[in-house]
Amino acid sequence: MSSSQRWDGYFGRFTINPLYVEMVLGRLRSDDIYNQLSAYPLPEHRSTALSTQAAMLYVCLFFDPNVLHNQTAKMREIVDRFFPDNWVISIYMGITVNLIDSWEHFKAAKTALTNTLEMSNVREYACKYSSRLQKLIPQTQQLLKEGVLVEENVLDHVSKVTNIIRECNVTLRWLMLHTAAPGAAWDGNKRCKQIRDQVINDAKYTPLQVFELLLNTAEFELKIKDLFKHLLLEKHNKWDSYKMEGRERMQELSEVFSGTKPLTRVEKNDNLKMWFSAMAKQIDSLKHDDAAASGRKIARLIQALDEVQAFHQLEANMQVKQFIVDTRRFLMQMVRTGNIKEEVLITLQIVGDLSYAWEIIDPYTSYMQQGIKKDPSLVIKLRATFLKLSSALEIPLLRINQARSADMVSVSQYYSGELVSYVRRVLHIIPETMFGLMARIVHLQTDVIKELPTRLEKERLRELAQLEERHEVARLTHAVSVFTEGILKMKSTLVGIIRVDPKQLLEDGIRKELVKQIATALNTLLVFNQKSKTSELMTKLESLEKIMDGYRRSFEYIQDYVNIYGLKIWHEEVSRIISYNVEQECNSFLRNKVQDWQSVYQSRTIPIPRFPPADNTSVNFIGRLARELLRVTDPKSTVYIEQKTAWYDMKTHNEIMNIKSFSKITRSVGTAGLTGLDRLFSFMIVTELQNFVNSLQRGILKDKGWLDVFSVVSKGLSPNTDTVSNPGRFYSQYTSRAQKVWPQILEWVLKVGQMQVIKKHIAYELNISCKFESKNLASALQAMNEALLSEIAAHYKDPSKPYPKESNPLMYELSTYLDWAGMSNPYSKIYITTKNLQYLALLLFLFAISQLGRLHYARNLGTLINKKSQEPLDGVPFVVGVQTVLRQFHPEIRNQFILYVSQYVKSYVESGISSKSPEFSAEAATGLHFLEMLVHYSGLPRNTLADHIPEPVLDQYQSLVSA
Template sequence: MCEALFLYGVMLLVIDMRIEGVIRERMLVSYHRYSAAQASVDSNIDDVCKLLRSTGYSSIPGSRRPPNYPESYFLRVPINRQFVSMLIGRLRSDDIYNQISAYPFPEHRSTALATQASMLYVILYFAPEILHQQQAKMREIVDKHFPDNWVTSIYMGIPVNLMDAWEPYKAARTALNNTLDLSNVRELAARYATKVPKLNDLVKRYLQEGTLTEEYVLDNIPKLMNCLRECNVTIRWLMLHTAEGAWDNNKRCRQLKEQVLLDSKFNPQVLFTLLLNTGQFELQLKEMFRHMLDNKKDKWEAYKKEGSERMAELSEVYSGSKPLTRVEKNENLQAWFAEMAKQITSLNYDDSTSAGRKIVQLIQALEEVQEFHQLESNLQVRQFLAETRRFLHQMLRTINIKEEVLIQIQIVADVHYAWELIDSYTRYMQEGIKREPSLVIKLRATFLKLASALDLPLLRINQAGSGDLVSVSQYYSGELVSYVRKVLQIIPETMFGLLAQIIRLQTHSIKEVPTRLEKEKLREFAQLDQRYEVAKLTHSISVFTEGILMMKTTLVGIIKIDPKQLLEDGIRKELVRQVARALHEGLIFNPKAKVNELPPKLDALGARMDGFRISFEYIQDYVSIYGLKIWQEEVSRIINYNVEQECNSFLRTKVLDFQSVYQSTAIPIPRFPPVMGDSSVNFIGRMAREILRMTDPRTTCYIEKRNTWYDFKTKQEVMTIKLFSKVQRSIGTYGLTGLDRLLSFMIVKELQNFATILNRGVLRDKAWLEFLGTTMKSLNPVKGLVNNAGKVYGQAVTKAAKLWPPFLDVVLKVGQMQLLRRQIANELNFSCQFDSMFLFDSLQNLNNSLMSDIEAHYQDPTLPYPKDENPLLYELTSYLECAGINNPFTKIYTTTKRVPYFPLFAFLLVISQMPKMQYTKAVASMTAKNPKEPLDGPPFIAGTVTLLRQAHSENIDQFIALIGQYVRSMVEVTATSQKVDLPPDVTNVLLFLEDYMSHTELPRKKVEAHIPKYLLDDFHSRL
C-alpha cells in the first residue's frame, strides 16, 4: 500500500513537471469529449480532469513554485487521512524492506533506508500538516532518514533537494536545520573527500590480475562486501550532493553546494574513475559467484571424492598389504582411516548446516590423529592428511557459497538514483575513450550497473503478473541502449575526425600512381611522408575499432547489445550526419547572384563526396565493415528521405518522420532549417528550383540538337547536359532519380493548377462555353475544309486571346520540367549502360518481353496478362526509371474527368501562339519572334504534348483532326490567292506536329489521315 500511494504521488508530480500546457489542454478536451459520450462514467472523468487541470507549476528555470504546491494538487482527489497517517507511521519507524541487513554499519543507515526516505518525501505531501506543524515527527523522520543527506532521489532518478523542497514548511525546515548545520556539512564533505582516493586505490588492487581468485574471494567475502558498500555509498552521496538542478536558483542551496564542492575537493573525473572501477569490481564478483554457484555441487562432490579416496588409501597403507610403502601394519589406524573415509562419504550436500559442523569435526580429528600418533615422521602419510584437510576446507568454503551474497551485491550496487544524473558524466566517459579506447571494457560494467536501475520499475509489475512487464522493460531498456549509443558515438566521431585528415591527404596531397611510370619519377610519386601519415591515421582508426570490439555482447535489460553492430550503427550515424550536412551546406544558393552558382557548387560537392567515398572504402578493412555497402545504403536513405520530405509539400496527407521508411531512431537523418527566403524544404528542392530558375522558358532558349539552354538575350550557354553528369557525381544515381521524382510532383501540381483554372475560368462561364460550342460547330472536322478559314480562325483566336496567359504559363512550366526529365533519363540511361551493362540489358529485355505480352493480350484477350495484384509491373517500373529506360512524354500524371471541348481548347491555344514563334534554321528549332514577348518553342510543344497525354485518346485524335483541318484550310486559302509559299503559321503548325510525333512516338499514318503526305514531306524544303 505504501508503494501504491508513493507511485500515485510520483505520477502526479511527473505529469505536472513533464506535460506542457498545450498537451494538457488537448488531454482535457479529449476527456471532456469522452465524458460527453460516456455519461455513466462522469465521476471518474471529473476526477481525471481535476488532475490534468493546470496547477500553475512551470519547469522553466527561474520560475517560482505556486503557493501550497504540491499538497493542494494532491488534495484534488482526497485520500483517507487515517490511511495516510498509518503509512507514514510505518515508514518512519520500521525497516519495511529489511535493507539494514545489507548495510550493517551505522553510518550507512540513511543509504539503507533511502527507498523508504523517497517514499516518505512524496507521501508527506498527502499529510501537509506534519510538514507544517508537527515538529517532533519531522525531527524523528529527519534524524532517521536524513541525518547526513539533504538531496534524495525519488522514482527513477528524479533528484530532490530537501532544503529547497521543504522551505515553505516550518516544521520540516526546522527539523532539517541540524543536518544543514555548516559544521555537519563540512564534516560530511571532508569525510567523503578522504574516502574517494583510498577506495580508488583499494579497488584497483582488487582488480589487478590474479587477485580475485576463488579461494581469496571465499575467504574474504565480508571484507570485499565492506569495500563495495563504502564505494557505492560514497558515489551516491557525492553524485547527489554535487548535482545540478532547479534548486540552484535558491541562493542558500547554491551556497551549500559550493561549500560541499570546496570541502570535498570535488573532481568529477576522479569520482567517475571510482564509478568505473566499482562497476568493474562488482561485475567480476558477480560473475565469479554465479560461476561458483553453478558449479557448487560438482565441486563439492569432487572434493568429497578426493578426500574419501585419500582416507581409503591410508587405511590400505596401515593394513600391511602394500609392502612398498614401508609402513608397519596398524589395525587401529587402518580401522580409523576406513571410518573417516565412510564419514566423508556420508556427508550430505542437501543438509548444508549439518555437513558444515561435521566437516569442522573431521578437520579437527585429522589434526589430532597426526599429533597423537606421531604420523609426522612419514612424509607420504603427512601429505595425504594435509591434502584431505585441504579438500575438507574447500568443501566448507564451497558449502558457504550462497545466493544471499549475490542478492546483497545487487542491493548495494543499486544505482537508480543516477538514471538522470549519469548524463552529466558523459563528457568524461567520452574523453576517457578518446584517450584510451580499451576503457570501453570498464564502461560495459558501468552500463550493466546502470541496468540494475530497471529492477525498480519492473519488480512489482513482475510480481503482479501484469502484461505491461514487456512494454515497460522495453521502454527503459531502449532508453538505456540509447544512452549507451550516445556515449559510444564518440568513437565514430573521432574516427571520422581522423578520416577527414585521410580525405584531405588523399584528395589534395597524394597523387594517383599511373599504370605505367618512368623510373625517374618514382620518387616523386612515392610521397613517403604523406603515405606514412595516412598509415598512422589508419592505425589510430583501427585502435578505436579494437577498443569497442573488446566490449563483449551484453544484455542491457531485455535488449542485447552487439559491439560490432554498435560500431557499425555508430559509423552509419556519423556518416549520415556528415554527408547530410555536406549536402545541406553545399547546395545553398544566393538568389541575387549574377553568375551561375550551380556548376561550381556541384563540382565542390562532388569532390567532397568522392573524398568521403574513397576514404571510406579505404578504411573498411581496418574497421571490419562493408564500407561500400554502408555508403550506398546510407546515401540512398539520405537522398530518398529528403526527396520524401520535399514532396510532402505537394501531398495532402504528409509523411511524418515516424511514418517514413527512410528515417531511423538509432541512425537518424538530421533535418536542417530551411534557408531564409527559399520555399524549399531541403537541398533537393533548392537544387531543383535553381535548375528551373536557370532554364526559365521566358529568359532562355532550348536548342534540342545540342541539348543546351542559351540565354535569350546574350546567346550564352546557360546549362548543358554536362550539368546532370555533375549532379550524378555529387549526389549519385539516387540524387538524379530523386530530382526526377520531385519534378514529377511539380508537374502534377501544375497540371492540377491548369485543371483548376480551366474549371473556374472557362467551364463555369456560360459565355465561354457558348463560344466554344459555336466555334466547334463552325469547324467540325468531319465536314472537311472551313469556308473563309482566315476569318473564322482569326475571329476565334482574337476572341479567346485574353484566356491564354495563365494557361500558357502552366504549359511552359510543364514543358520545361518535361525537357529536364528527359535529360535526366538520358544521363541515367548512359551511366547505366556504361557502369552496369548486364543490368541494363536485362531490364531492357524484360521490359520488351512484358510489352510484347501486353500487346499480344490486347490482340487476343485469351492470352495471359500481368494482373494488377502482380508486383512485377510496379517494381520493374522503378528499376526502369532508375536506369533511364523511360519516356517522360508518355507518362500519365493525373487522372482527369471528361472536359467538354478540350481538343478545341488545346487547338486554339496552339494556333494562337504560333504567330509568336519563328523557325530558325541555324539551330533547327522554333524560337521567339519578338524579344519583348519571349516564347520558346520546345517547352511549349513539350507542355502541350503532356497536357494532351492526360486526356483520353479520343481527345488526341480530335485534336489532330482539328490541326489537320486547319492546315488544309489555310493551304487552300493560299492556293486560291495563288501564293507559292506556305503561310508562316501553317509552317509552324507543321513543325509543331513533327515534334509532337517525335515526343509521343505517334504513328505518321495517324497524321497523314488528316494532312496530305506531300505537305508533310515537302514543307521543310520551303523553310
C-alpha cells in the same frame, strides 16, 4: 502561491481516510519495510539502507501536511532516522528532490532539518566522503589487478569484498547526489546553492575522481558477480569432486597401512588402517544440502587429521604426509564451496543500485567520451558501468511484474531503449573521432599524395615516394583501427531486454556520423542565389562532387580496417538521406503530410538531421536543386536544342547546360538524387496540371460567353469543312478574344514541358548509369518489362488470357525498379486522372495557334524558336507541354486537336496556292513543324499526319525544310 499551499492543494484533491494515512506513516517511520538493513549492517549506512523507504515516506507525508507544518517531534524523529546525513534524495528513476527547497514552507519539517544542515555537520560528512574517495580509488585499482580476484581469495574474504563494494556505492551515492547540478524545481533557491557549493569546496570535489571510482566499482562488482554466478553453477559438481578426492586419498592411506599396498618404509598398522577407512566413510557422508552441519563436521575432520599426523609422527613419510595435506586442502575447498550462497549476489544487487543516477549521470558523459578518445580500451570498463546502470530497470519493473501486468514488456522496452540510446550517445565519440581521422586521410590522399605513374624516371623516385606523407596516412589508419579494436573488445551485452552487439553499435555509430556529415554537406553546398545572373549550379555541384567523392574514397580505404561493408553502408545511407528529403519536400504538395515518425526513412537510432529552410520556396536541398535547374533552363530565357541535348542562352547564345551536367548531378547526389529529382518534378507537374484543369473547369469551360464562342468556332471547323477560307481573318478573330487567358495557360504549359524535358534527361542518365554499373540488372528489368507488356497486350487481344491483377505487387514493384533504372518515358506518362472536357481540344488548338505566330523554324538549329527577342518562347518545352496536357485525356481529344491543327495548315496552304505563292506561308510551315514535333514527342507514327494532310504537302514541306 507558496510552495506549501501548492503541494497541499495538489494532494488535497484526493480524499483518503486520515487513520489509514496515519498508519502508513507510522509503519514507514518505524519499520524496515523493504528489508534493506540486512544488506547494510553498519549503523553509518542506515540512511542509505532506508533511502527507498525515505523516498516513499517523503511522498506520503504530503497526504498529511499537518505533520509537515506542526508536528515537530514526529518530523525530528523522521529526520534523525532517515535524513541525518543527506538532504538530496532520489524519488524514482533519477528524479531528485532537495529537501531544503521542498520543505522550505513547512515549519516543522524545516525546523527538523536544521541540525542536518548545520555548517559543521555538512563539512563533517563532505570531508568524510572525500577521504573515503581518496582511499577507495587506489584500493579498487589494486583489487582489479590481474591475479587478485581469483576464486580462493574471493571465497576466503567474501565479507571483506562485500564491505568494499558497499563502501564504494555509499560514497558514490552521497557525492553524486549532493554535488549534482540543481534541478528545475530548486534551481533558484539560494540556500540550496550555498549548501551545494559548501559540499563541493569541503569535499574538494573533482568529477573525474568520482567517475574513476564509478568505473572501478562497476568493474569490480561485475567481476565478483560473474565469479559468484559461475561458482553457484559449479557448486554441486565441485563439492562432489572435492569430496571424492578426499575420500579416495583416505581410502588409499587405509590400504597403505593394511600392508596390501606396498609403500616404502610404511609398516602395517591395523589401527591406522581402520582410522583412515572410518575417515573415508565420514567424508563420504558429508552432504552439501546442509552446509552448516557439514561445515562443523569438516572442521572436526581437519582437526582430527592434524592430531593423527602429530600423534603418529606421520610427517616422517613425505608421501603419507602429502596425502593428508591434500585431503585437508580438499576439505577446506569444500568449506569454501559450501559458503557460496545466493545471498551474496542478492546483497550485491541491492548495494549496487544506481537508479538514483538515471539522470544525474549525464554530466559524466563528457568524461566517458574523453576517456575513450584517450584510451579506446576504456569501453571494457564502461560496459560494466552500463550494466550497473541497467540495474535501475528493476525498480519500475518490480511492482509491474508482481502485479502480472500486461505492461511489463512495453515498460521494459521503453527503459531499455532509453538506456541503449544513452550507450549509443556515449560510444558515438568513437565514430566521431574516426571521421575526424578519416577526413585527414582523405585530404592527404586527394590533395597531398601524388598518384604514381605507370612509368617514371629513377631520379623522381624519391620525390614521388612522399615517405613522410605516407607514414602519416599509416599512422592515422592505425589510430582508426585501434578505436575499432577498442569497441569490439566490449562483449555482447544484454541491457534490460535489448541485446547490444558492439559490432552493430560501431556500425550504427559510423552510419550516424556519415549521415550527419553528408546531410550537412548537402544542406550547406546546395544553396543558390536566386537573383544571380550567372548560375552557381555547376560550381556548387563540382564542390559537392569533390566532398562526396572524398567520403566515398575514405570509406573504400578504411572499410577493411574497421571490418565493415563500406560501399553497402555508403549507398544505403545516401539513398536514405535523399529519399527522406524528397519525401519532406513533396509534403508541400500533399494534403496528408508524412510526419517524421511516419517516415520509413527516418530512424531513431540513426536520425537524419533536419535543417531550417534556406529560402521561402524550398524545404531542403533537393527542392533548392530542382528549382535551380528550373531557373537555369527557363524557356523564357533559354533555347533547348534536342540535336545537341543542350540549353543555350537566347541572348548570348552560350551553352548553359547539356547532357554532361546530369552526369555531374549523378556524381554529386548519386542515383538516389536523380531519382528524387524525378519524383519531385512529377509532383510539380501534377500540381501544374491540376491547376490548369481546375482553372478550365471553374472558369472558361463554365462561362456562357466562352461556350457560345466555342460553339460557333466548332461549327466553322467541322470535319465536313476541309479548309477555312481566309484563315488569317477567321482564326485571329477568335484567338484575339482570349489575350488575357493565354499568358496563364502558356505559363502552365511551359512549366510542364520544361520539367518533362528535364525528366527525359534524368531518365537517360539513369538508364546509361544502370547499363554501365549493372548490366545484369538492366537486362533483367528490360526482359521482365517486355514480358509483362506482352501479357497485357495479349490480354487485350484475347480477354480470356490471364492479366496481372491490381492486387499483385509485381507491377508496382517493377515500376519502381524501372524508374530507378531510367527505363521509362516521361512523355508517355499519365500524371492525373481526368474526365473529358467539352471543347478542350478546341481551346488547346486556339491557344496553340495563338502562340505559333511567335515562333519560326530555325533550319540551323532544327527546332522552333522565338521570332523576336522581346517575346521569348522556346519551341520544345511548348510542344512537349501541349503533348503532356493532351496525354492526360482520352486519345480522342488528342486526335481532334491534330485534326484542328491539320485543318489550320491546309487552310493556309490552300490560301497560299490561291495567291499563287511558290512557297509555303510562314503559318503553314510553322504549323507543320509543330505537328511534326507533336507527333514525334507523342510517340505516334508519322502516317498519323498523312491521314489528315495530303502526302504531296508533307513531301514538299520536307523538301523545303531540307533545302
